[in-house]
Amino acid sequence: MPPESYFTSAAVCRRGHVATSDLNRRAHGEWLQHCTVCGAEVLSWCPHCGTRIKGRHIAPAVGATYAPPEFCDFCGGPFPWVGxxxxxxxxxxxxxxxxxxxxxxxxxxxxxxxxxxxxxxxxxxxxxxxxxxxxxxxxxxxxxxxxxxxxx
Ligand SMILES: [Zn+2]
Ligand SMILES: [Zn+2]
Known part of the structure; x- marks a missing residue:
């Protein structure tokens, strides 16, 4: 049985540095408050609608690279790191x-x-x-x- 295909939830700082592309895999209670690259606030939900930030696509034979989305996949609002x-x-x-x-x-x-x-x-x-x-x-x-x- 191949594993199910799904998207993780990500946490990304306001400048677009990825804190984690899979929030669920972090230890319980280990919340990311600030970016370790630039010190900015880390978001784990859309600032416009509160939806989780679309993370990595987990599926058989999908690469491990991850770039955060520029827009929320639920409300279409731009994330602060929009290019x-x-x-x-x-x-x-x-x-x-x-x-x-x-x-x-x-x-x-x-x-x-x-x-x-x-x-x-x-x-x-x-x-x-x-x-x-x-x-x-x-x-x-x-x-x-x-x-x-x-x-x-
Ligand atoms: Zn940062
Ligand atoms: Zn949104």
Whole structure:
């Protein structure tokens, strides 16, 4: 009988360092409070809906590598360690879901997000990229709520 296929529950720090990809295998009472890599708070549930963080896929012949998800598989909320691409996806999702936004502003935001999405790694951290993130943040501060990581 092959073992059942399932997903574990993971615990991940706010910056995305994996504390454990299988919470159930930790000794009872051994709760992870802070990341041993960076000292940040460790989450073992989605900050938006409280669902466990999807962990490793346990199945016959599946590799042991694990990268934490960028979005909750239950509510779709972004985790604080969401990366650059995920952040753009999430802002686009929110833009589509936001009603009553000035169409002129919505159009500009879409253009800026497209410009960010079209950038290559050479542009990351450039003055142009920083300016685009800043413009988006200033034009639509509510879109940024609970988005986790932010560019400073
Ligand atoms: Zn960390
Ligand atoms: Zn969630």
């Amino acid at each position: 650059r691409e995920g952040r753009i996806y999430e802002l686009e999702n929110r833009l589509l879901a936001t009603e009553g936004l000035d169409p002129a502003i919505a159009g500009m935001l879409r253009d800026w997000l497209n410009a960010l999405a079209a950038m290559g790694p050479d542009d990351y951290g450039s003055a142009k990229e920083v300016e685009l993130w800043q413009r988006i943040r200033e034009s639509a501060p509510t879109l940024w709520e609970n988005l986790g990581a932010s560019e400073h």
